[in-house]
Amino acid sequence: MILQFENVSFSYPTTLALNNVSFEVRLGEIVGLIGANGAGKTTTLLHIIRYLHPDSGRIRLNGIDITKIKNENFAVTYIPDTPVFYEELTALEHLHFVKALYPDNKVTLESIIDRLELNDHLDKVPSALSRGTKQKLMVALALLRHYVLLVADEPFTGLDPGQIVVFKQILTDCRREQKAVLLSTHLLDMVEGLCDRYVMLHRGRIIAQGTKQDIIRQYDLNSDSTLEQVYLTLVRRAK
Numbered sequence: 093m094i095l096q097f098e099n100v101s102f103s104y105p106t107t108l109a110l111n112n113v114s115f116e117v118r119l120g121e122i123v124g125l126i127g128a129n130g131a132g133k134t135t136t137l138l139h140i141i142r143y144l145h146p147d148s149g150r151i152r153l154n155g156i157d158i159t160k161i162k163n164e165n166f167a168v169t170y171i172p173d174t175p176v177f178y179e180e181l182t183a184l185e186h187l188h189f190v191k192a193l194y195p196d197n198k199v200t201l202e203s204i205i206d207r208l209e210l211n212d213h214l215d216k217v218p219s220a221l222s223r224g225t226k227q228k229l230m231v232a233l234a235l236l237r238h239y240v241l242l243v244a245d246e247p248f249t250g251l252d253p254g255q256i257v258v259f260k261q262i263l264t265d266c267r268r269e270q271k272a273v274l275l276s277t278h279l280l281d282m283v284e285g286l287c288d289r290y291v292m293l294h295r296g297r298i299i300a301q302g303t304k305q306d307i308i309r310q311y312d313l314n315s316d317s318t319l320e321q322v323y324l325t326l327v328r329r330a331k
Contacts, residue, residue, distance in 0.1 A: 100149030111297040124287035131293040133276040169239035173246040175226040177218040184214035223250035284319040
């Protein structure tokens with residue numbers, strides 16, 4: 093396995109955001125971290141990228157506590173839910189900047205520009221880009237890093253149907269290349285059939301995890317249930 097999230101709890105000043113959360117992500121799989129807004133998904137991801145630190149519990153990458161890994165060896169790339177850029181740099185300058193930081197990444201600028209259809213936007217600064225194009229640029233920058241784990245927070249926001257197809261193929265390619273993906277979303281129809289396993293969060297705690305069929309069997313649910321129906325049923329039971 094590549095990521096181990098072990099008994100992690102975390103509180104904001106007035107809110108218990110994560111309550112003894114444990115799950116794993118393995119190489120060569122896509123794991124969906126799903127839940128409603130406020131369930132704790134973003135807080136979980138911010139711990140993985142070391143922006144937040146748990147009150148208790150531990151997070152390991154390749155068996156090593158993530159607090160002990162040097163930045164240059166921290167093989168995690170991140171697509172945030174809100175794009176973040178240097179406003180004075182054009183899209184192309186952003187791409188060149190990140191590529192220069194990770195020259196050993198075999199992904200070429202030309203291939204990623206073509207795949208994400210960024211050619212018409214290379215000379216624009218971020219404020220001149222649409223929401224969907226900003227999201228595509230964030231995806232491109234994430235793929236130019238050196239990584240074995242891709243962490244994405246609500247990555248479908250702003251993408252049109254064609255762009256969603258492209259992004260899903262990128263995630264599938266990551267799986268084929270034996271990289272790991274942790275994908276956070278509340279859009280359950282977007283990830284049904286894409287993810288190998290699911291981690292279902294509700295009010296900061298895990299209410300189920302496993303393949304969809306594993307969860308259906310474990311909780312004695314209708315075998316024809318959609319992923320959304322499975323999640324909503326388990327949320328009702330958790331109340």
